[in-house]
Amino acid sequence: MAQSDGEQRSGAPRDLHLTEVSKRFGDFVAVDDLTLTVPEGAFFALLGPSGCGKTTTLRMVAGLEDPTAGTVSIGAEDITGLKPYKRPVNTVFQSYALFPHLTIFENIAFGLRRRGVKDVKRQTDDMLRLVQLEQYGGRKPAQLSGGQQQRVALGRALINEPGVLLLDEPLGALDLKLRRQMQLELKRIQTEIGITFVHVTHDQEEAMTMADTIAVMNSGVIEQMGAPTELYENPRTTFVANFLGQSNLVSTDVVDSSGSTVIVDCHGQKVGVDESRSHTDQGKGWLGIRPEKIFASQRDSEDLEDGNQLTGGVVSDVSFVGVSTQYLVRMPWGQELMVFEQNTGQRQSFKSGDEVDLAWSPQHSFLLDADQDAAAGAVREDVG
Amino acid sequence: MNPSATEAVNVTDKPGQRRGKGWLLLVPGMLWLLMFFLFPTVQLFFTSLYDPSGSFEQGYAMTWHFQNYADAIKETSDLFVRSFLYAGITTLVCLLLAYPLAYAIAFKSGRWKNVMLVLVIAPFFTSFLLRTLSWQAILADQGPVTGFLRALAILPDDGRLLATPIAVVAGLIYNFLPFMTLPLYASLDKVDHRLIEAAGDLYSSPFTGFRKVTLPLSMPGLVSGTLLTFIPASGDYINAELLGTPREYMLGNRIQSAFLVEQNYPLAATLSLSLMLLVVVMVILYIRRSGTEELV
Ligand SMILES: Nc1ncnc2c1ncn2[C@@H]1O[C@H](COP(=O)(O)OP(=O)(O)OP(=O)(O)O)[C@@H](O)[C@H]1O
Ligand SMILES: [Mg+2]
DSSP states (O other): HHHHHHHHHSSSOOOOOOOOEEEETEEEEEEEEEEEEEEOOEEEEEEOTTSHHHHHHHHHHHSSSOSEEEEEEEEEEEEEEEEEEGGSSEEEOOOOOOTTTOOOOHHHHHHHHHHHHHHHHHHHHHHHTTTTTTGGGTOOOSSOOOOHHHHHHHHHHHHTHHHHHHHEEETTTTTTHHHHHHHHHHHHHHHOOOEEEEEEEEEEHHHHHHEEEEEEEEOOOEEEEEEHHHEEEEEEEHHHHHHHHHHEEEEEEEOSSSSSSHHHHHHHEEEEEEEEGBBOOEEEEEEEEEGGGGGGTTTTTOOOOOOOEEEEEEEEEEESSSEEEEEEEEEEEOEEEEEEEEOSSSSOOTTTTEEEEEEOOOEEEEEEETTSOOTTTHHHHHHH | OTTTTHHHOOTOOTTTTOOOOOGGGGGHHHHHIIIIIIIIHHHHHHHTTBBBTTTTBBBBOOOOOOOOHHHHHHHHHHHHHHHHHHHHHHHHHHHHHHHHHIIIIIIIOOHHHHHHHHHGGGGGSOOHHHHHHHHHHHHHHSSHHHHHHHHSSSSOOTTTTSSHHHHHHHHHHHHHHHHHHHHHHHHHHHSSHHHHHHHHTOOOHHHIIIIIHHHHTHHHHHHHHHHHHHHHHHHHHHHHHHHHHHHGGGGHHHHIIIIIIIIIIIHHHHHHHHHHHHHHHHHHHHHHTTTTTOOO
């Protein structure tokens, strides 16, 4: 019995499982009945706005916070009650938490020394090289820049080659260029050593470029989880639709949901949505269309694409951003829709006041439950 | 001598230090020290070299009598040893008592933190002399503590506490405990709790985390606390006077009687300066040893 148990354990992948995990601080529910699985070796991103419970979730995995309910396990081993120092988990803290009294070398060697590993010097030197801090080994953390400190925090956790590495916004303090560079670096390291990464961020672009799987979190619950493309193309809630990229959400009435294409009435014009992307089948619904999926063409022109059409728009704002031109189009019902046209040179450009019709294919839109707030998750400065 | 000496060790290459008018801030303090410390010390130095054959009534002749030092130290070497022994024990016991106390106040007291700090300082609301006198009552032969220890047969039936070295050291510990507790608390309170979490995350048991993170980070407070305890304790005479007998007298008692009773000013000055010099040497060695690296 015990033997087969052991076999199963060593054979089973060391996936990270959170099962019905909740965390309450007094009356406040920071994490609400969360269930997720992170496959061994995956790059998993936890994405959500500030205060949604990302750090709290990580802390429960690290053992720094006890869940109010639920279990955390790695592979078949339940680690819910295990002390932090006994878990095969390391954290890159949001605040770095570098030891101010130790040199960079000793900070990075800290975990090795505690575990009584033999060749501390060689491994630490290797890690210093990996995070490009060879010449800083003798300094104290206070003598490094924010970005360098962040790399120390990363090296200090990575060197232990934990089963799961938790990264709490590890790139938050970096400028854009270094951030991109570190994103690639992180991804490279992760692929190279094959450690499971759980990466917390509130930067959707970072999550999409780096992760195999993204979980979008909002107010303590996971709104949706899946591959970046799936989340982007087929969001299931208005929050996800707005938080990942930008979306036009138009109020519609469902007319016919019996076929493979759900037909909705959009202020008098009928359009279709793929059934697989339709998350409501009666009453009202939010029709979602990504701005870059819409083609604009001159009113009543021949080259209007097949598929869905909304006619009667007037261009109200044009902004040229290099790779694309972003239009705001005022529709007959008063709403302004975003339309991004790639500057391929093939397509006609418009100016403010031009009358246009819009078209997109049914596979490129989605239909969401109308009970939700259409502005949930929207980043204000992004609009327009 | 002052606690900032411990921090002065590592002031090189701190950012944001520019030349300017900042030194003007030093002027009032410097003037004060000049008038009330440097000037009397120089005066004391001259007094210590007066010819010992003089007397208070007839006046002393200045004969640069360096022999005073050799004579004084020979005569009082046992007092020096006892002073440093008592001060050393006091410092050690204070550290052992104050560290857990300061730790608990800094990390575990929650909303009782301020109350506990006030309790630590509360003894200062009464005079040092009065508090030491009340220890006479506490440790008296018919007092509660002696009675209790006799009942437990820890003390023999005629055993006493008052007028023993234990009473003197106990008084010293009591009086200097806050001077150890407060700097330790100040240091521990600054220790970022997240660092302790990080140590736990990096395979340190709570005890190892304490040893490798909390303790080193509390070193500045530990160094100031031990100095603030050891230095005044080694010069103290009230506790020996009130709780001990001449057998427990410390150097301070001898200085006090040389100045005020015998009015042998050269001897008093010699002893004062010798004590000061020895303490300064010890403090310098101690700060060197306690590791400039340990201090952040
Ligand atoms: N110890 C605590 N006591 C009470 N409330 C807490 C505690 N820790 C976190 N919270 C609350 O739980 C919620 C989630 O916090 P958490 O730190 O997990 O947010 P986050 O998603 O990491 O946010 P950010 O992106 O800003 O780091 C917040 O509203 C926070 O105020
Ligand atoms: Mg956080």
